[in-house]
Amino acid sequence: MEAAGLRPQQARGAVKTVSQAWVSGASWDAALSQAPKAARRLLGGRARAPNPLTLVERAEAPDRTSRLLFRTHDHHVVETVIIPSERGGAAGRTTVCVSSQVGCGRRCVFCETGRLGLIRQLSADEIVGQLRSAHLLWEDERGDAPSVTNVVFMGMGEPLDNLDEVLPAIDTLCDDLAFGLSARRITVSTVGVAPRIARFVSATKANLAVSLNAPDDVRRSKLMPVNKRCSLTELKSALQAALPPGRDVLFEYILFDRVNDSLSDAALLRDWLQDLPARLNLIPANPGPDPELRQPDPERVWAFHKTLLDGGVRAMVRHPHGREVGGACGQLAGAHRDTLDRLTHTRGEEHHVG
Numbered sequence: 001m002e003a004a005g006l007r008p009q010q011a012r013g014a015v016k017t018v019s020q021a022w023v024s025g026a027s028w029d030a031a032l033s034q035a036p037k038a039a040r041r042l043l044g045g046r047a048r049a050p051n052p053l054t055l056v057e058r059a060e061a062p063d064r065t066s067r068l069l070f071r072t073h074d075h076h077v078v079e080t081v082i083i084p085s086e087r088g089g090a091a092g093r094t095t096v097c098v099s100s101q102v103g104c105g106r107r108c109v110f111c112e113t114g115r116l117g118l119i120r121q122l123s124a125d126e127i128v129g130q131l132r133s134a135h136l137l138w139e140d141e142r143g144d145a146p147s148v149t150n151v152v153f154m155g156m157g158e159p160l161d162n163l164d165e166v167l168p169a170i171d172t173l174c175d176d177l178a179f180g181l182s183a184r185r186i187t188v189s190t191v192g193v194a195p196r197i198a199r200f201v202s203a204t205k206a207n208l209a210v211s212l213n214a215p216d217d218v219r220r221s222k223l224m225p226v227n228k229r230c231s232l233t234e235l236k237s238a239l240q241a242a243l244p245p246g247r248d249v250l251f252e253y254i255l256f257d258r259v260n261d262s263l264s265d266a267a268l269l270r271d272w273l274q275d276l277p278a279r280l281n282l283i284p285a286n287p288g289p290d291p292e293l294r295q296p297d298p299e300r301v302w303a304f305h306k307t308l309l310d311g312g313v314r315a316m317v318r319h320p321h322g323r324e325v326g327g328a329c330g331q332l333a334g335a336h337r338d339t340l341d342r343l344t345h346t347r348g349e350e351h352h353v354g
């Protein structure tokens, strides 16, 4: 617009007006119509309407975690989860978990999404659109709970396999003209695609989370096929080479009963983490596609946790949200396989929020 003759302040004001109207729930045409007259024609010709998302299903767990199922313009489905604060009141946080792909090609054995395979990449505006829709639903009903404060890329898909869209989506989430979130409130979770870590770290200040789930290559390769190409040694080297001073990594470790949860496994994990700037979340497994992968007894979880704490690791046990509605880690795309099949092949009655 500046190139077409608008003063910088006029151009910025027009973009801000349109963007904020769209973020607040106006349709794209209504948002464009809010721009000052001089800018409207230029914006209409140059700004692309975001891809619509259509909410087709919503399930809410007793802890108020909501799993949202959206249909894309080309009749694929993606999921988004709203996770309210564990602490009540305005002091807590509200997190939205977004998807970055339709399906996923990484095929981790404990994950329902991995069973779908990769169907397609989501575009940056489809990723941003998930946050917008979740934000609008949440604003209607949050009461005195906080607005959306955090975004995690832990839904369907491997974000580092779609960096060309994920990085612009993060920029939009952080842009003052759109959502204005701090990058420190955004976390992107990867299975550890070592060759892409440097690009991610240099392009954004968003947090990086790496899903580990085993303390050695043999077991990790069985649980997560990515490890056959990017071993634990390569993963660690990539992190050490990419991370600047002062930047740490959140590791996630799903505990599976008698698979990766012994005290000697905790000691191996402690040793592997030793020379990394690491925080660690321990996540007791959720029911997933493999019935053999079960949650350990609480005593085993706490003993594992204590071994790590005693070894100087900053570790926390995270309890799952939304398990009852298939919205917890590893469950997305599993709770509604019938719906997925139906929606992929037919057009149903819908409630449009996008």
Ligand code: SF4
Pocket (backbone or CB within 6 Å): 104, 105, 106, 107, 108, 111, 112, 113, 114, 115, 155, 156, 157, 158, 191, 330
């Ligand atoms: S855990 Fe993540 S990377 Fe692995 S299959 Fe599931 S969505 Fe893909």
